[in-house]
Each structure stands twice: as structure tokens, then as C-alpha cells.
Amino acid sequence: MPNATAVINLDIEGPTISRHLYGHFAEHLGRCIYDGFWVGEDSPVPNEGGIRLDIVQALRALDIPNLRWPGGCFADEYHWKDGIGPRDERPRMVNTHWGNVEENNHFGTHEFMALCELLGAEPYISGNVGSGTVQEMSEWVEYLTRDGDSPMVRLRKANGREEPWRVKYWGIGNETWGCGGNMRAEYAADLSRQYATYCRDHGDNKLYRIASGASDDDYKWTETLMRQISCFGCEATPKNYFQGLSFHYYTIPGPWESKGNSIVFDTEDYYRTMVQARRVDRLIAGHSAVMDVYDPGRTVGLVLDEWGTWWDVEPGTNPGFLFQQNSLRDALVASTHFDIFHKHAARLHMANIAQTVNVLQAMILTDGDSLVLTPSYHVFEMNKGHQDATSLAVHLRADDARRTVGDTELDTLSASASAKDGRLLVSLSNLDAEEPAEITLDLRGRSIGTASARVLTADRLQDHNTPQTPAAVAPRAFDDVKVTDRGLALTLPPHSFLTLSAPLL
Incomplete structure (x- = not known):
């Protein structure tokens, strides 16, 4: 992983x-x-x-x-x-x-x-x-x-x-x-x-x-x-x-x-x-x-x-x-x-x-x-x-989060962050089709309050929404965010997109 x-x-x-x-x-x-x-x-x-x-x-x-x-x-x-x-x-x-x-x-x-x-x-x-x-x-x-x-x-x-x-x-x-x-x-x-x-x-x-x-x-x-x-x-x-x-x-x-x-x-x-x-x-x-x-x-x-x-x-x-x-x-x-x-x-x-x-x-x-x-x-x-919002640079270190696709190396993790109206918003994507990823958010310079998160994923990459199944791919609450001495830690599921929000203190 x-x-x-x-x-x-x-x-x-x-x-x-x-x-x-x-x-x-x-x-x-x-x-x-x-x-x-x-x-x-x-x-x-x-x-x-x-x-x-x-x-x-x-x-x-x-x-x-x-x-x-x-x-x-x-x-x-x-x-x-x-x-x-x-x-x-x-x-x-x-x-x-x-x-x-x-x-x-x-x-x-x-x-x-x-x-x-x-x-x-x-x-x-x-x-x-x-x-x-x-x-x-x-x-x-x-x-x-x-x-x-x-x-x-x-x-x-x-x-x-x-x-x-x-x-x-x-x-x-x-x-x-x-x-x-x-x-x-x-x-x-x-x-x-x-x-x-x-x-x-x-x-x-x-x-x-x-x-x-x-x-x-x-x-x-x-x-x-x-x-x-x-x-x-x-x-x-x-x-x-x-x-x-x-x-x-x-x-x-x-x-x-x-x-x-x-x-x-x-x-x-x-x-x-x-x-x-x-x-x-x-x-x-x-x-x-x-x-x-x-x-x-x-x-x-x-x-x-x-x-x-x-x-x-x-x-x-x-x-x-x-x-x-x-x-x-x-x-x-x-x-x-x-x-x-x-x-x-x-x-x-x-x-x-x-x-x-x-x-x-x-x-x-x-x-x-x-x-x-x-x-x-x-x-x-x-x-x-x-x-x-004001952009915040994200320095992502993940040497093993990579797939070889033909003659190209694909980084399978993507992230960005911003601050607005006293709140932090972090966006994370795991592009790996099969493997979850352990991610530590090393937050520096300010403290944050209690974080909340939502995740968008599905059983299969091919899943989509129809009138009969309108919520086959829809965001749901993500509760597995842990507070650490460096900030926050979470396991990002395979083929998923997650946003995390928290008040800035």
C-alpha cells in the first residue's frame, strides 16, 4: 500500500x-x-x-x-x-x-x-x-x-x-x-x-x-x-x-x-x-x-x-x-x-x-x-x-504511488488545498484502480478544529448514475480521519476522490 x-x-x-x-x-x-x-x-x-x-x-x-x-x-x-x-x-x-x-x-x-x-x-x-x-x-x-x-x-x-x-x-x-x-x-x-x-x-x-x-x-x-x-x-x-x-x-x-x-x-x-x-x-x-x-x-x-x-x-x-x-x-x-x-x-x-x-x-x-x-x-x-479561495501549496511525497503506463510514469495521488472564510479545504484523489493509500496531512503554521470529510467512489470504475440508480456514484460521509501529532491521517480508498474541511484556528 x-x-x-x-x-x-x-x-x-x-x-x-x-x-x-x-x-x-x-x-x-x-x-x-x-x-x-x-x-x-x-x-x-x-x-x-x-x-x-x-x-x-x-x-x-x-x-x-x-x-x-x-x-x-x-x-x-x-x-x-x-x-x-x-x-x-x-x-x-x-x-x-x-x-x-x-x-x-x-x-x-x-x-x-x-x-x-x-x-x-x-x-x-x-x-x-x-x-x-x-x-x-x-x-x-x-x-x-x-x-x-x-x-x-x-x-x-x-x-x-x-x-x-x-x-x-x-x-x-x-x-x-x-x-x-x-x-x-x-x-x-x-x-x-x-x-x-x-x-x-x-x-x-x-x-x-x-x-x-x-x-x-x-x-x-x-x-x-x-x-x-x-x-x-x-x-x-x-x-x-x-x-x-x-x-x-x-x-x-x-x-x-x-x-x-x-x-x-x-x-x-x-x-x-x-x-x-x-x-x-x-x-x-x-x-x-x-x-x-x-x-x-x-x-x-x-x-x-x-x-x-x-x-x-x-x-x-x-x-x-x-x-x-x-x-x-x-x-x-x-x-x-x-x-x-x-x-x-x-x-x-x-x-x-x-x-x-x-x-x-x-x-x-x-x-x-x-x-x-x-x-x-x-x-x-x-x-x-x-x-x-486562497490557494495553499501542497508538497506531496509519495514515491511508491506510481504506475507505469506504456512508456509513461503515472503519479496516482493528486492533491490541492485552499483557505477561505476561516476554513481549510483539502482535495485528494487516489487514481490507483486497486490499491488504497495511507496519507498523512502534515499541517504546519496554524492549528485546525475538528475535521469532516466526504468521499466519492464506487465498487467499479465503470459505475454511473441512471434514473433507476441515481445515487450509484454519490458522495458519502468519510469518518476514518485520525488526529496525529503531525496533523491528520487517513486511508484513501482506491479509485476515489475525497474532500476534507476544517476550521482554521
Whole structure:
């Protein structure tokens, strides 16, 4: 059995963990929006103005900080003026990216803003660069955020909204290297500067403009955008056209053509998945290092606005809808991601799970009027105390907590910690499929009160929740925490995620 020590200096504060690292993503894809968030006002499913209320209630329990919309690839074929005004007068459109289905545009700008208000979440809007115009995006910003009198203000008021909304986060396109236009980095940088110029701050609504950045480890893309967008190193006075730069990374252990089944897999598949999940640490460090050259003061935030597992679709479902089940394996991908996010809190400003409802690594799955909370949902809930908390460095010593996976060494223990409002929160993951781990929490610098803990695990890695077994993978109280002269000690079960909380004295 591995024996590990985690040294945590409770009196040495690190960077703040932005709550936006726990962001979400809702694209017009499959059943995320329609038959997910949106059921329509005539639905027998309880709703408010067409927005499904049991989903709202579940997400509010996560303290969801932000919601990214309308895409994804869909954002670059979405024309926002088609989604305002009386719903029965809105033109239909074809969602060419995801299933080639027709949409009636009943869920548009006003409906999205109403959803964010119900959730208590900040909106994050991705603008159309791929097939749109600078004027179109500029007018969307004006429509949403300007007060007083202007053509877009008058249009908004004619559609029933007198006061402007506050919309801070704006994405300048999506995946411009791919579905957002198949651009070269140099062209995307120039075009993004142009769009950002015309995304104005109206009144006291200050925009956080996020440039469409790299895929995976394309550091050259990041370098090109940072050099040209921020103008560092040129003769002109440096000007940050952007406050954020995105990149995307999905955990896919196999080839793209055969990603594997979400709930039918063996231990070897599981370990390969964990290797790919932990790769995000190197990617964040790599993009951060490039950004540090041009922005040593870290005024531009790194934004991982698409992340999560990506499996083959469930048999018998529309291949363009990206519906997959969500097992304990997915939850452990999420828990290790968050430990890595916390480690990079000084540069990483936002991250968005893909996606919130019924798509990819979803928080929630629906089937008619039934709703299931996935194992990944529970990781978000158990970890929510880290939002806007002060990070605490965790020095983990566990030489025997390691597995050889192919030609890679996989560390099977992961940890992070933070302090907020006088409480300590420690997150621990044991990625070993079979072996428990003895862990000593060596707590230094301050004392703590009585600790409480919860654990998320199951008999099998493949276990998942269904309408018939909604709590097959759900958190439960963990009482086997012992007080020692060094702090605390516990035995972490195999394939498990645990959070421990205690008052700081």
C-alpha cells in the first residue's frame, strides 16, 4: 500500500483560485439547449419562461460562476439578431456543425440572459468571427450593455428589456484554427485585434475580451497571438487588446476515430485516460511560459474554455449529438484537473467544462422529466469551497504511488488545498484502480478544529448514475480521519476522490 505525506503550510498564502475555474459551457449541440435547458413554456416539465427549473436548481447548488454560450463551433454560424423578438417570428436555421438539424431560434439572447439570472451566473458570450462581421459583434455588445439611446438600445427596449445587462466576458470567435474559420495564426491575430477594437466598453460595463487561442500543445499559436495582439516588443506603446487568451484540451486516450466507450472499458483503458488527463498540467505550464515572455506581469489570463472527456457516442444515439454516459472514471478526470487548475491559479483565470447538460462530460443528464446528476457533478459540488479561495501549496511525497503506463510514469495521488472564510479545504484523489493509500496531512503554521470529510467512489470504475440508480456514484460521509501529532491521517480508498474541511484556528 502506498504511503504518502502531504505537507501543507497553512500560514503561507498563494494566489487566489478564481471561481471562474469552475465555469460551464452550453452549446447548441445535441440536447444541451433544446430538450436540456430549454423545454418551452408549454412543457409539462416545470419551467420558468421555458427554462427547465430542476436543472437550474441543481446548478445553483454548485455555485456555478459563469456559463459560456452559444458555442463552440456553433457560435461561428450563429447570427444573434435571428434569436431576438417574438419567438414565432424568428427565422429557422440549420445547425450544420451538429447533426444538420433545424432550430427555431426560440432560445436566443434574452432567454440566455434570463437563464444566467436564474443561475446567478455571469454570462460568457462567444461572438461570431468565422461567418459574422465586425459590425454584427459590435452591435451585440451594444445591444446587451449600453444605456441611454442608440439604435441597438432602442431595439433592445422594443424587445422588452429597458435596462442593459452586465456582460463582462466576450469570446472573440472560437477555434479559429479549425471550425471557426480554418485560419492561420497570423491572420487570426490581425482579425481578432480588429474585432476586439470594436467590442466597446459601454458605460461602466468593462469587457474581458478573450481571444480564440490554441488547440492542445500548439504553443506557436499562443506565441503568435501574444506577440501581435499585445504588441509587446514593438515600437508602439504596448496595448492589451485582450484580457484573456483561450486554449482547448480534451482527454481522449485513444485515436480520434475510436475514442472508446464511456462505460465499457478495462483497467488499461482507465490508466491511459488518467495519463492523458494529467497531461493538462504540462499544457497549461507550456502556454503560461510563452505568455510570460510577452506578459511578465500576467495581465492577460489563460482561459481553458473547453475541457473534459470525449468518448464515442452512446450506441443508438445521433452521432452529431455527442451524448455519452459519465462514470466514476470521468469524475476522477475532473478531480485531477481541478488540482492542476489550482496549481496554476496565478495565470489560469477561467475554465469551462464541456458541456453542462446531455453533451460530452455533462453535469446533468435528462430523459423526459427525469434528471440525473453525474459523478462529475459531485466533484464540482464537493470542490465548490475552492472558488475564490486562497490557494495553499501542497508538497506531496509519495514515491511508491506510481504506475507505469506504456512508456509513461503515472503519479496516482493528486492533491490541492485552499483557505477561505476561516476554513481549510483539502482535495485528494487516489487514481490507483486497486490499491488504497495511507496519507498523512502534515499541517504546519496554524492549528485546525475538528475535521469532516466526504468521499466519492464506487465498487467499479465503470459505475454511473441512471434514473433507476441515481445515487450509484454519490458522495458519502468519510469518518476514518485520525488526529496525529503531525496533523491528520487517513486511508484513501482506491479509485476515489475525497474532500476534507476544517476550521482554521
